[in-house]
Amino acid sequence: MRNPGEGKRRLEVEGEAEARRMGWESYVVVHNIAKRHNVGTLARSATAFGVSELILVGRRDFNCFGSHGSSSHLRFRHFHSLHEARDFLKGKGCDICGVEITNDALPVNHHPFKKSTAFLLGNEGQGLSPKEIQICDFFVYIPQYGAGTASLNVTVAASIVLHHFAVWAGFEERSRDGSKFVVAERPVKQGRRNYCTEAKDSIIEERKARRESAANGFFDEAESSNSSANLLDTLFVDG
Numbered sequence: 001m002r003n004p005g006e007g008k009r010r011l012e013v014e015g016e017a018e019a020r021r022m023g024w025e026s027y028v029v030v031h032n033i034a035k036r037h038n039v040g041t042l043a044r045s046a047t048a049f050g051v052s053e054l055i056l057v058g059r060r061d062f063n064c065f066g067s068h069g070s071s072s073h074l075r076f077r078h079f080h081s082l083h084e085a086r087d088f089l090k091g092k093g094c095d096i097c098g099v100e101i102t103n104d105a106l107p108v109n110h111h112p113f114k115k116s117t118a119f120l121l122g123n124e125g126q127g128l129s130p131k132e133i134q135i136c137d138f139f140v141y142i143p144q145y146g147a148g149t150a151s152l153n154v155t156v157a158a159s160i161v162l163h164h165f166a167v168w169a170g171f172e173e174r175s176r177d178g179s180k181f182v183v184a185e186r187p188v189k190q191g192r193r194n195y196c197t198e199a200k201d202s203i204i205e206e207r208k209a210r211r212e213s214a215a216n217g218f219f220d221e222a223e224s225s226n227s228s229a230n231l232l233d234t235l236f237v238d239g
Contacts, residue, residue: 024169026050026162027094027118029085031057031132038124041155047074048181049162050171055118057085086135089118096120098136099161100128105139108161111168112140119161121154 028046030039039056046054053075079085089096094116099108106112120136122128128136142152142160152160174181 022115024113025052025092025094025116026165026169027053027055027089027092027116028158028162029055029057029089029096029118029120031082031085031120038154042158043074045155045159045162049159049166050169051162053077055079055085055088057082082131082135092116094118095137096135097161098122098128098133098139099141099157100133100139101141102133102139105141107143108140108164109143111164112138113165113168117165119158119165121158124154 026049028042028051030042039054043054051074054077056076056078058080077088079088086096095114096118097113097120098105099119099121120128120132122132140161142157144152151157176182
């Protein structure tokens with residue numbers, strides 16, 4: 001008699017092989033994180049697990065503390081609102097996955113992924129807000145087995161989820177040198193550190209779009225700050 005577990009594992013292996021063939025990507029969306037230095041440690045985890053871009057929503061400045069130089073190897077992009085970020089990700093063909101314990105959340109170790117995925121993590125204290133939940137296509141949670149804590153640090157949670165996606169997507173493991181993984185050379189050109197830069201034309205066009213959108217009530221009050229706007233923010237520019 002065939003073991004049901006064998007059939008399930010066979011389907012998982014076939015799904016992972018299909019993911020490798022498709023070349024899926026992962027993204028991390030950073031919005032409303034209470035501790036700004038978490039962006040640096042998030043960047044470190046993102047580079048370790050093959051994230052394509054880290055997307056900042058709201059403020060363009062961030063703290064690289066804890067990144068250990070890994071932010072030099074990660075592409076940053078900025079949007080003023082969650083809706084702008086969602087439209088960009090949908091244009092990339094991404095699902096948006098909220099990392100949160102909801103009634104319909106799936107355990108991340110079941111690898112419930114279908115294609116390129118952007119992961120939206122909740123605020124350290126309150127979790128995902130109603131507006132953040134609204135843009136998500138599905139949710140995953142991290143099963144816990146001990147009774148000593150109600151939740152995980154946002155960076156720890158991100159690391160676990162991103163590792164599971166990398167396994168499912170079949171990302172190629174980085175080569176090793178002794179007890180460490182080989183680190184690529186840093187890009188030669190880079191913008192102002194800890195800040196997403198932009199082109200002048202992008203600033204003008206986005207300011208115009210924001211004025212029009214604000215007049216029609218498209219932007220949230222919390223997201224219509226005085227910081228200058230942009231359509232495409234990349235911290236590091238290809239040579």
